[in-house]
Amino acid sequence: MLDQCRVVIEKEVTKMNYERELLKGNTDALLLCLISHTPMYGYHIIKEIERKSNGYFQFKEGTLYPALHRLERAGLVRGEWQVLPNGQERRYYFITEKGKQVLAERLTTWQNFSSAVNSIIKPTSA
Amino acid sequence: MIKQPMLTRLTCYLDSLRTCLRLDSKIKKDVLKELYTHLEDKSQELKESGLSEEEAIETAVKHFGSVQSIARQTYEVYSSGTWRQAFFAALPHLIIALLFALRAWQSIFWLTIILLTVISVVLYGWWHGKPVWLFPWLGYYLIPVIVTGILLVYLPGGWFWLAVLVYLPLALFVLISVTKQTITQDWLYASVMLLPIPIILGWALALGMSKDFLSIERQLHETKGLVALSFLILAITVAIFIRVKQRWLKAGALLTPELLVLVIVAVASRGAISFWLWLGLVILSIFLIFSPAWLERRLTQNHQ
Numbered sequence: 001m002l003d004q005c006r007v008v009i010e011k012e013v014t015k016m017n018y019e020r021e022l023l024k025g026n027t028d029a030l031l032l033c034l035i036s037h038t039p040m041y042g043y044h045i046i047k048e049i050e051r052k053s054n055g056y057f058q059f060k061e062g063t064l065y066p067a068l069h070r071l072e073r074a075g076l077v078r079g080e081w082q083v084l085p086n087g088q089e090r091r092y093y094f095i096t097e098k099g100k101q102v103l104a105e106r107l108t109t110w111q112n113f114s115s116a117v118n119s120i121i122k123p124t125s126a
Numbered sequence: 127m128i129k130q131p132m133l134t135r136l137t138c139y140l141d142s143l144r145t146c147l148r149l150d151s152k153i154k155k156d157v158l159k160e161l162y163t164h165l166e167d168k169s170q171e172l173k174e175s176g177l178s179e180e181e182a183i184e185t186a187v188k189h190f191g192s193v194q195s196i197a198r199q200t201y202e203v204y205s206s207g208t209w210r211q212a213f214f215a216a217l218p219h220l221i222i223a224l225l226f227a228l229r230a231w232q233s234i235f236w237l238t239i240i241l242l243t244v245i246s247v248v249l250y251g252w253w254h255g256k257p258v259w260l261f262p263w264l265g266y267y268l269i270p271v272i273v274t275g276i277l278l279v280y281l282p283g284g285w286f287w288l289a290v291l292v293y294l295p296l297a298l299f300v301l302i303s304v305t306k307q308t309i310t311q312d313w314l315y316a317s318v319m320l321l322p323i324p325i326i327l328g329w330a331l332a333l334g335m336s337k338d339f340l341s342i343e344r345q346l347h348e349t350k351g352l353v354a355l356s357f358l359i360l361a362i363t364v365a366i367f368i369r370v371k372q373r374w375l376k377a378g379a380l381l382t383p384e385l386l387v388l389v390i391v392a393v394a395s396r397g398a399i400s401f402w403l404w405l406g407l408v409i410l411s412i413f414l415i416f417s418p419a420w421l422e423r424r425l426t427q428n429h430q
């Protein structure tokens with residue numbers, strides 16, 4: 001019984017690590033993609049990720065900000081404090097021209113990669 | 127409106143973040159404000175979903191992640207300086223390397239120009255938010271204070287003690303207050319600031335401070351290439367320090383070349399520096415690089 005539990009836990013940990021690595025490699029593209037539709041602030045981004053992925057992507061929320069600031073330092077996004085109608089301030093992120101170019105490149109790479117993976121994984125009729 | 131006890135929980139979390147975040151004060155203020163707005167939004171939403179205020183803040187903090195992890199990741203975003211900053215930080219060491227390579231150490235004109243440049247750059251940087259490139263310059267700003275202290279040894283008997291009594295407390299006050307202010311930003315900056323001290327002390331011992339001026343001049347002429355090389359290594363060290371992201375790499379980048387330079391000093395001294403003296407210099411280097419970390423911890427504990 002104990003051994004079975006250990007095996008299940010190990011499998012779950014391996015799966016989580018794999019998912020984390022996948023997310024880590026694609027965080028920039030995901031963030032750029034969301035911000036490219038409309039400028040957003042941190043909490044708004046978290047909510048959008050949660051909504052669009054049906055809760056699939058779950059991570060510690062505070063780690064979003066280093067990722068956003070890294071994109072800002074790289075000149076891919078621009079952060080700007082804006083006052084909301086209720087008087088509160090939020091830091092909105094806008095995609096830059098450089099960010100749009102990088103996003104386009106990342107999307108092409110991702111599409112090529114996923115179609116290559118799919119073509120191997122999916123059973124073919126031939 | 128958030129109640130006082132829960133505000134304390136949130137304040138505690140943000141205070142821990144403030145302590146762990148090692149950033150430029152302006153960036154730090156902005157980052158903390160942004161993180162606070164997130165926690166505010168999150169706890170508000172949780173409250174609206176039916177949680178009590180206490181539970182909402184507790185859950186928001188829990189979902190936000192560990193203070194150390196956020197602080198480390200944020201540090202790595204901002205810790206790597208640009209090549210321009212790296213060059214400017216390495217510049218004082220490069221100037222000293224050139225001073226020896228071009229045998230200009232006797233020129234009052236060049237020494238005055240260097241001194242005025244160091245003073246101007248330090249004053250500019252100190253009043254403009256203490257940017258990362260300031261600290262190597264700050265080290266050279268403090269060296270005249272130390273050198274004057276060493277030169278007091280050569281004063282005649284009675285004057286020596288009088289000068290020591292007046293000068294020593296004053297010099298220590300300047301050194302400690304500048305080091306303390308630097309440590310409040312980041313202890314590693316204090317280590318960068320103190321980096322040339324063992325090297326200068328090592329060369330002073332290697333060239334034999336007790337001998338006459340002509341002898342020193344001759345020895346300096348013979349070893350000028352190695353003296354220049356040691357400051358060039360310091361310049362490269364500082365540039366690497368500015369460019370790397372991880373803290374442990376930064377500390378390693380300071381320690382390793384420093385020890386290499388001390389080996390060069392010992393070899394060039396032709397026996398003037400004994401093994402024990404060399405070991406003393408190595409211990410001094412390690413102490414100057416890592417004691418700011420200990421001092422920072424003490425200062426934080428006192429503050430808390």
